[in-house]
Amino acid sequence: MAEAHAAVAFQFNVSRHGLTVDYDKEILRELIHSTKRSWRYRLIRFLNRIRNMVFPFTVPSVLALIALTSSLTLSDYFDPLSGYARRLHALVPWRISALYPKQSYIVTTVSACAAAVGVVVFLTRFFLEKLLHYRGALRERRGKYSWRTKLWFIWMKVVQGNSTPRLYSYQDIMPVLPLPSLRDTIPKYLRSMRPLLDDEKYERMVQLAADFQNGQGRRFQRYLIMKWLFSTNYVSDWWEEYVYLRGRGPLLINSNCYAMDALHERGSKRQAARAANLTHALLKMRRMINQEDVMPLMLDKMIPLDSFQYPRTFDTCRIPGRETDKHVHYDSSTHVVVFNRGRYFWVPTHTISGRLLNPKELEMQFDRVLQDSSKAREGEELVAALTAGDRVLWAEARERYFSRGPNRVSLETIERAAFYLVLDEEEDYYFDASDPSRLDDYCKWLLQGACKENSCKLWCDKSFSLLIMKNGLAGVNFEHSWGDGLVAGHIWEWALTEDLGVLQYDADGHTRGSIETVPQQPQRLKFELSEECLLSINKSFKTARSLCDDLDLRVLMFNDYGKGFMKTCKVSPDAYIQLALQLAYRRDAGNYCQTYEATTARLFREGRTETVRPCTIESKAFVEAMLNENATNAERQRLLRIASEVHTAGYMDSMCGKGVDRHLFCLYVVSKYLAVESPFLKDVISEPWRLSTSQTPQNQTGRLDPTRHPEQVAPGGGFGPVADDGYGVCYFISGDAVLFFHVTCKISSEKTDANRFREMIRSSLHLMADIFKEEPARDKAPLV
Incomplete structure (x- = not known):
C-alpha cells in the first residue's frame, strides 16, 4: 500500500497567491528511509563483492600484506619484489619524479606491492578453482580414500586455511558444467x-x-x-x-510443491503468535542472505554448492504472459500480504526507519488482521484462483482487469510482498495414531493451498507461501520455477529451528519480548471485480477445483x-x-x-x-x-x-x-x-x-x-x-x-x-x- 500512498503523498496547488505544495510527512519520512535502506544494501553488496573477490584471503589480510611488503621494500631491509618497484619507478615521467621524488617512489612501491599481492590472490583463487573440479572425494567411500583424495583434502585445507566463506564466496570460481559428448x-x-x-x-x-x-x-x-x-x-x-516458464498449464499441484511443519512440536497453538515467529525468522533469513551472512552448503565440509538461487527466495513473483511467464524480483520488500477469510491485507513488517519488527510487534499485526470484522466482497475470496488456473487466461485477465485503478495497486502490493501468508480458519491435528488419514489431509491442504468449495487461498505465483492453521499448525507451498527443493528446504528448516529453538514462546503461547514501537496499521486491499472479471475468476477456479478433486x-x-x-x-x-x-x-x-x-x-x-x-x-x-x-x-x-x-x-x-x-x-x-x-x-x-x-x-x-x-x-x-x-x-x-x-x-x-x-x-x-x-x-x- 505504500505505492498507493506515494501517489497522493505530494499535491501541488496553483492559485492567485502562487504555488503551494502539500505533502504527507509520514510518507516523506518513509521515502527517505527507503532510500537510505536501498543505499545501505548497495554498500553492503559492494563490500561483499570485494570480500568475495579476494577469498580465501580476507580484505584486512590483503591490506596488511600490501602494507608489509611496501614497508620492507621502502626500508631496503628486504626487497620481496626483487627490485621490481625500482624498475617501475624508473618509468615515472622525469618531471613528476624530479618534483616529487619521495612521494612518487612511495606511490610506485605501494602500487607494485598491491599488484604483486593481487597476483598472489589471483593464482590462489585459480588454484582453488582447479581443486574444485576434483570429484574423487564424492565417489570414494568415507574412510577408504585414495592417496589422490587425501592429497586433495590437504591442499584444500592449505589453500582455504581458516577462512570462513560467505554465501557467494565461491560463486565466481565454481566449475562450469561440462558438456558430455x-x-x-x-x-x-x-x-x-x-x-x-x-x-x-x-x-x-x-x-x-x-x-x-x-x-x-x-x-x-x-x-x-x-x-x-x-x-x-x-x-x-x-x-x-x-520446462517451467513456457508451460501454459496450471501451476497448482503440477508445479508447486509443499513442505511440512515439525513432526510433534509447533511451539504455540496461537495462530498470530506462530505466524509472527515464523515471519520474523524468515525475514531474518532474508536479511542474512542479502548480507551474505549465510554459509554456503558444503559437501564433506569442503565442496561448495552453488548459491545463485537464494536471492530469488524472497521478494520474487512469477508474472504470467500469453506465451511465456517471467520472474520479477523486487528489492527488500517491507511488507507481507496476508489472506484471511476471503480478504487480503497489506501488513508492514518493518518500522518506517527500516527496523524489522520483533515477534511481539508482528503478533500484534496479525492479531489486528484476525480481529478485523469486515466481510469479503463478491468474488474476492476467489481472486487467487487466477494464479492457479490456465496461464493464458490469467495473463489476459491481468492485462484487462488488473492494469489500472485499485486492482492494479492491490495486485502490485501482492506481487511486491516479501512472501504471501495464509491465516486459515481451519484447524487440524495431523499426528493422530488412531486416524492416519489426518496426516494425508494436512499434506493435501498444503499442496492444494487450502483450495475449498468457495475459496481459493494460495497465490501460486509467489516464490513461496506460508500457510498457518487456526491452531498454529504451519507449512509452506513454493513455486518451483525460481529454484529447487534443496534451497526452499534449507530456508524452511532454518525458519523452523529459529522458531522452535531460538525465538520460542511464553507459557501462554504468545511470542516473547515486548512492543518497542507500535507498528503501522495493516490495510485491507481493495478489488473492483466486474462481471467479466468474475467469469474469468470462476473459470480458473473450476480448473483449480478439478485438479484438487483429482488428487490422491x-x-x-x-x-x-x-x-x-x-x-x-x-x-x-x-x-x-x-x-x-x-x-x-x-x-x-x-x-x-x-x-x-x-x-x-x-x-x-x-x-x-x-x-x-x-x-x-x-x-x-x-x-x-x-x-x-x-x-x-x-x-x-x-x-x-x-x-x-x-x-x-x-x-x-x-x-x-x-x-x-x-x-x-x-x-x-x-x-x-x-x-x-x-x-x-x-x-x-x-x-x-x-x-x-x-x-x-x-x-x-x-x-x-x-x-x-x-x-x-x-x-x-x-x-x-x-x-x-x-x-x-x-x-x-x-x-x-x-x-x-x-x-x-x-x-x-x-x-x-x-x-x-x-x-x-x-x-x-x-x-x-x-x-x-x-x-x-x-x-x-x-x-x-
Missing part, C-alpha cells in the same frame, strides 16, 4: 532403456540412436558447444524457460527401521530406497517404467538439477529375484549390492555433470530452434516419467539433532505426479530409524492408487529386510 550420452541412454523395452523395440531404438549419433546429432552438438562456450551454464536458462495423496510414516539398518546391509540408503520403489512399482503395475530421481547439479555454476535413472538392468535383476520364490536370500543380497553400486555410480555421474537427460533436453531444444525433426529425440522426450521421485535432505542448517530433538524434525514434503497415469514419490530419511514417503497420483487414472502404492512400499521394505534374516532350508518370501 554424444558417444558418452547415447550408450548411457540406451542402457537405461534396456530393462523397459522388448528386443524388437530396443533394436529399433538402437538404430535410431546410431542414425542420430552419426547424422543430426553431430550438427546439434556443434551448436550446443557454441552455447556452452559463451554461457555460464548451458542448461539452466533453457531448463527454466522451456497418501503419506507413509515407516518406523520399523531406517537408515541405520540400511548401513548395516552395506548399501547406500538412497539406493536401498530406490530399489524398494522399483520393487513396489513392479508389484503394483506388473511392469517397469522410466523412473525419474532428481539430484542436484549445484556442484557447478548456476546448476539446478540432473536426472538419475534408477530403473537399470541390475535393479530389474534384483526385483525379479525378489519375486522368484526359488531365489535364495544370499543371491538376493548379492544382486541388491550390485544394483546399489550401479545406482550410486549413476547418481555420482549425474551430480558430476555426466548425466544423460539434460544433455538430451538441450539437443532437443537446438533441434526446435533449427526446425529439424529428429525421430530419436522425439522418442526420448515423449517417453513419460510414470514414477517421479525425489529426496528431501535433512539438516542442511546443521542445527537439527534428530536424536535429541526428534520433535523438531519436519518430515519433508511432496509434489504432484508428473504423468497422468503415474506416481509422484518424495521421501525423507529422518535420523536412523524413521522414513517418510509422500505418494501422489491422479484419482482419474485406473492404473494408479496412492493408498495401494503406499502399502506396496511398506511391504516391499519389509521384504527387503527379510532377505538379511537367517535363511530357512528353502526360502519362499511372501510377495503380498
